[in-house]
Amino acid sequence: MIEAVGLTKRYGDKTAVYNLSFQVRPGAVTGFLGPNGSGKSTTMRMILGLDNPTAGHVTIGGYPYRRLPNAPRQVGALLDAKAVHGGRSARNHLLSLAQLSGIPARRVDEVLGVVGLHQVAGRRSKGFSLGMGQRLGIAAALLGDPQVLLFDEPVNGLDPEGILWVRNLMKSLAAEGRTVFVSSHLMSEMALTADHLIVIGRGQLLADMSVKDFISANSADFARVRTPDTEPQQREKLSAAITEAGGHVLPEQDGALRVTGLPLPRISDIAHDTGVRLWELSPHQASLEEAYMRMTQGAVDYRSTTDQKAGLQQPLPPDVQPPMPVPGQGQPGWYAPPPPQQGGQPFTVPQGAPQAPAGPYGAPGAPAANPYAQAAPQAPQAPAAPPAAPPTAPTASDVTKPEDAR
Template identity: 60%
Template sequence: MIELSGLTKRYGEKVAVNNLTFTVRPGIVTGFLGPNGAGKSTTMRMMLGLDRPTAGDVRIDGQHYDRLKDPLKYIGALLDAKAMHGGRSAFNHLLCLAQSNGIPKSRVHEVLDTVGLTSVARKKAKGFSLGMGQRLGIAGALLGDPRILMFDEPVNGLDPEGIHWIRNLMKSLAAQGRTVFVSSHLMSEMALTADHLVVIGQGRLLADTSMADFIAQNSRSFVRIRTPQRERLLDVLRGAGFLVVETGSGVLEVDDGKSEHIGELAAQHQIVLHELSPQRASLEEAFMQLTAESVEYHAHAGADAGAPADPPPAGPPQPWGDDWTRSR
């Protein structure tokens, strides 16, 4: 279990993390979301004792990280897939970690097999692709067989098979009763992996709730209906107390309604339906809705996007003349 209480980090006048309090519990995959600059990486670094909080407290299974003996046996983390000595082989990289934490050499072979790197175990890490580096970083996190695991953008560089593998691995670890905490910007993957969400924006806690509740609370759900008997269905639905929205395309949208109830009403009045489908927002849509006011870095695509680049600053005459766009 990871427990944060009033965790705060300031860099001069900049408040990167602002009074965060939440608990990451065992037995589920907890997703950690937030826009760029929200303070996710800083928070995870403070969890591991890599940054010292300005205020507040964070504990790993009831202890501060720097008080843990053989910390890899308590918590395994992947924060940066490039955090390895490129001149060492994959095997020796893991062996160094194992020896520093009292982990037997046999465990190195086990985790290399788990992440699919046995065939390249003796190759130097500097020659690894991004995806192979991610697998090696995950092997390092698993090395101590810890009860707590933290992953920051674990699917970076992985191919579809690798993404499917890490998704199932995290679910399997949680099913074993372990604490799994994962940060990612890939919303479609997070929606398939996480059971619970912690969302921050500008260093502040915005949500700490289940995946289903997060989407329900931050988006609109409705039932979409198409029928050739539109006016008649409108009268029936409004008579039953439903709030019906008419769209310009002839589609009806019913808020806070169940498709089963609507279908039964239509059948009772012998109304033909061409479509009756419940619509639910995606995790990405709900996330965008909640964090709209917390985005620090905004990109703008508009009329200027296709405009030519500004000319170079004035200077001495160039040999190709005044037309600065001319090819040399």
């Protein structure tokens, strides 16, 4: 389990992440979404101990990454697939990582087979395509058979077959009780892969809920109703009855009706009671992409002139920037951790966490939520939090972009 509490990161006068709190639970694929420059890469770097937070803390299984015993065998990550010595072959690259972490050499060939690079294992990585480099990066993340996995844009450069393979891989890893945290800009893939979403904008939390709840909270569900085209009076009759029952009816260009405010069974009953035949009665919901665009349109820092002409919302000037909204608060699946306290402790791991199957290097039945309990029975005291962050949220001009944060 990954837990972030009050996470803040500043680079000089620039704020990349501001008071960010969330949990990534085992047994599910958690998608990490946000516009360019929202702080996703910075957050992942803080999780892995590559950057120190200015305030707050983040733990994996209850411990900071740097205090995990043999961390590469506990946590696997893909942040930059190009971080490979081009003169080394795929096998030698993985073999060097395995030797540094005390992983048996036989595991190298296992993961090469998993990612489909076994036939090119002897080729130098500088000759690899973008997709092959991604597969090699995924192999490195899987090398230690870890319980916690982080992937930043894992399908970048992959063909459709490769994208499907990554999707199935993420789901299978989560089904084994592992913690899987995936950052991506492909909404269609997140809709098919993720079970839960964490959405940030300008370094702040926008949503932390299931995919279904996220779409419902950021779109208007409606029912599409169609009556026989040759009987317009039937449509008018049904429209009046639905309005009388408390529904809202809007005509569509093809003659159908868009109904909101009533469930489908109720609409069917009204049509039956009024003697109106239906040609269509179907539920409609926005896609994840539409819901995401609606939520984050005010947190996008770069707009083309074409967007301006189309009337898309622009970021407000820094002096009038409102606090970020938090859609979905109070709905099922909403999670709001307490604010960080001076000298506070990480969250305790809930009892009854799902059990992960034993890997080739792990003890059987190790709890997926805290696979490090036996190796480090005493949780170290968390360092005292720095002075509280200013009450005002960072403005658009204060937020660093990924290329700056890296």
